[in-house]
Amino acid sequence: MKLLHSILFRIAIVTITCVLFGCSIAGPRTALHSFEFHANWDSPDIEVLDYRYGTSTQQGTFPPDWVLQTGHVAQSVGTTGDMIVGDFLYVKWKIKETGEIFKDTVDLRNRFPRNLYECKVYFVIRGPQLFVYLVTPDHSPPGTPSNGLRIYGSRIVKTLYPN
DSSP states (O other): OHHHHHHHHHHHHHHHHHHHHHHHHSOSOEEEEEEEEEHHHHOTTEEEEEEEETTOOSTTSSOOHHHHHHTOOOSEEEEEEEEEOOSEEEEEEEETTTOOEEEEEEEOTTTSOSOOTTOEEEEEEETTEEEEEEEEEEEOOTTOOOTTOGGGTTEEEEEEEOO
């Protein structure tokens, strides 16, 4: 009986180790989705100085170092693909009129639905406040507010941040 318990215990340890190892090599969660902002349309009174959507290396999820060195970060970005789902969004911006600089890092880990297929992570800046939205591929019923996103007025738009 002791031998049987010993064998079962070892099998359980090996199984748990394999499961944990399998999870660690699976890599980060990916989904076919988009990351976008259009500061020139939505926030003409601010200038985006820097941004980063998660740890993705996909073009458009962050400005390259050489762009940051020039100080001329694109004010409108859109990228779509099967990319790493960002677990954070970092944005640094300046209010043009006052020169005040702000930055914010939003923890996105518990803000996304399980299925991000064809959704857009979209941010807008209004003065000192960053707003992060999730634009779904679903069409909203007529007359439904779009959280002020004129560009996506016909879509269901969910506010992710601030709460």
